[in-house]
């Protein structure tokens with residue numbers, strides 16, 4: 001018993017000195033704005049790329065965040081469509097990060113790409129820069145659905161880009177897929193899923209199409225020009241999708257994320273485990289363990305602020321211990337590993353237990369209660385957000 005306590009306190013001490021952390025870089029450029037996408041991205045602004053690179057390098061150089069207690073283990077270049085940037089631009093960003101931070105412990109370095117917008121030579125350049133994970137925005141293999149989603153790539157380009165990624169040396173590849181798209185049949189979705197599985201990627205993100213306010217799709221639905229699939233169907237597809245992926249060796253480790261053993265996205269796990277991360281680029285959000293902050297959601301304002309010597313940060317909020325605990329609960333429930341009970345402060349345990357009892361009464365048979373974790377079973381995952389709200393303090 002004594003030995004166990006000693007091991008525990010050593011782990012805690014190490015943890016409190018060096019917390020696992022990540023870096024997020026947001027590249028806002030896209031060739032076309034997709035009708036469903038609410039991420040900050042803009043089309044037809046490629047001419048601003050050189051100024052943007054200078055600005056983001058300056059943002060990195062002037063960042064005053066104290067990261068001396070962080071163990072930087074992941075970098076994620078997301079967007080937008082980062083693969084629109086040639087290798088030398090990505091290199092400028094990486095060099096700026098290297099000058100500023102200790103990147104020797106980076107174990108996962110991802111870049112997002114769109115099929116047809118990531119030529120072989122560029123992928124080779126990315127790989128030689130140390131990027132070791134590629135996330136491909138496939139969404140669908142069905143030409144009509146790609147057209148509906150206003151994607152500009154073809155089905156063939158999905159296979160070609162994947163082949164190029166493998167020959168460029170990438171051994172860790174993710175496919176982003178979307179299902180529950182208006183007009184999509186289960187047969188088409190199942191076919192796409194099986195075709196994607198046949199390529200043996202390391203990771204699959206399968207998202208149900210979300211209707212985001214402020215998108216073109218939202219307007220179509222509001223005007224009655226498009227109908228979204230009914231909730232019952234979405235729930236049934238969700239369970240069947242999880243079943244197919246699991247039986248093919250890709251169990252879910254988060255509601256929409258599936259991986260072969262050991263290939264879970266370490267960067268996203270930082271977000272869901274409420275670990276810290278730096279963030280650079282327009283609209284990028286960061287977290288230092290106590291506060292969250294976000295940059296302006298405008299390329300022009302972002303560049304202007306930095307060029308005139310000002311910070312691009314447009315919002316910052318300190319989280320109370322209660323806020324942080326609620327985040328642990330909300331994000332924890334979305335993961336297979338569940339809520340880590342050891343992270344709930346003692347002063348909230350009573351209230352948490354009371355909430356747990358009422359959730360068990362209201363939602364029958366959705367929770368898995370273990371000694372050190374609370375998680376949701378497959379059926380419960382469908383209602384993760386609602387159960388999370390009921391469980392929060």
Ligand SMILES: C[S@@+](CC[C@H](N)C(=O)[O-])C[C@H]1O[C@@H](n2cnc3c(N)ncnc32)[C@H](O)[C@@H]1O
Pocket residue numbers: 036037038039078079080081082112113114136137138139176177178207208209210211212
């Ligand atoms: C913002 S994109 C960036 C990467 C790349 N530009 C692309 O399109 O794949 C990241 C992923 O978010 C997902 N996504 C974006 N909007 C979505 C929505 N409304 N519903 C479901 N998934 C969405 C897509 O699967 C997409 O691949």
Ligand code: SF4
Pocket residue numbers: 029030031032033034037038039041079080081114137
């Ligand atoms: S889904 Fe990807 S390609 Fe489409 S607008 Fe959003 S970021 Fe750009």
